[in-house]
Amino acid sequence: KAGVTQTPRYLIKTRGQQVTLSCSPISGHRSVSWYQQTPGQGLQFLFEYFSETQRNKGNFPGRFSGRQFSNSRSEMNVSTLELGDSALYLCASSLGSQGRNEQFFGPGTRLTVL
Amino acid sequence: AQKVTQAQTEISVVEKEDVTLDCVYETRDTTYYLFWYKQPPSGELVFLIRRNSFDEQNEISGRYSWNFQKSTSSFNFTITASQVVDSAVYFCALSDHSGAGSYQLTFGKGTKLSVIP
Numbered sequence: 001k002a003g004v005t006q007t008p009r010y011l012i013k014t015r016g017q018q019v020t021l022s023c024s025p026i027s028g029h030r031s032v033s034w035y036q037q038t039p040g041q042g043l044q045f046l047f048e049y050f051s052e053t054q055r056n057k058g059n060f061p062g063r064f065s066g067r068q069f070s071n072s073r074s075e076m077n078v079s080t081l082e083l084g085d086s087a088l089y090l091c092a093s094s095l096g097s098q099g100r101n102e103q104f105f106g107p108g109t110r111l112t113v114l
Numbered sequence: 115a116q117k118v119t120q121a122q123t124e125i126s127v128v129e130k131e132d133v134t135l136d137c138v139y140e141t142r143d144t145t146y147y148l149f150w151y152k153q154p155p156s157g158e159l160v161f162l163i164r165r166n167s168f169d170e171q172n173e174i175s176g177r178y179s180w181n182f183q184k185s186t187s188s189f190n191f192t193i194t195a196s197q198v199v200d201s202a203v204y205f206c207a208l209s210d211h212s213g214a215g216s217y218q219l220t221f222g223k224g225t226k227l228s229v230i231p
Binding site: 033042043044045055056058088090092097098099100101102103104105106107108 | 147149151156157158159160161164205209210216217218219220221222223224
């Protein structure tokens, strides 16, 4: 079974730009969650999508958004990038809710904002 | 207040030593879930264990064992006879309702374990 894949793996953007990250979950998994990982704040939950609906959202500004498609693939978008958005963005998939089930993580997208 | 506290930021041990990683959590919910994940240098987090709040049985899996104590709100992780391949950052995580209506996962800051050959 293929694991969780994320594209692109690395991304360099400048302040004010927007970016879209993509995540393909493990086949059969309906839940996709996104996390931001930084040295200062650690791992922080962004949001969870389940069957194309946002089920849960962390404490991030509205510049961070996401969506899930019918094939469970998910994208997250960050608009008006700030220097502080530089981070490793991790996607995870699970059979059920992210809060109660084992999650499988992708390798992450390393975003650098200049 | 921090919901998941991993007080040990970094630990170094010599190979074959035993090591315990501490995790203390805080929640008002009676139903919650606790997890441990491992993040090796390659970067991908790997699931190690899940425990629900009603299951206080300790768990052993090979060289790994977990001690869950509700009385002290702790969920500690012990590696016996550590190996170099155990070098990684280990995250403890708590999932509860947080008043949000659905379970939400909160990670601790992680403990970086270095096993020296």
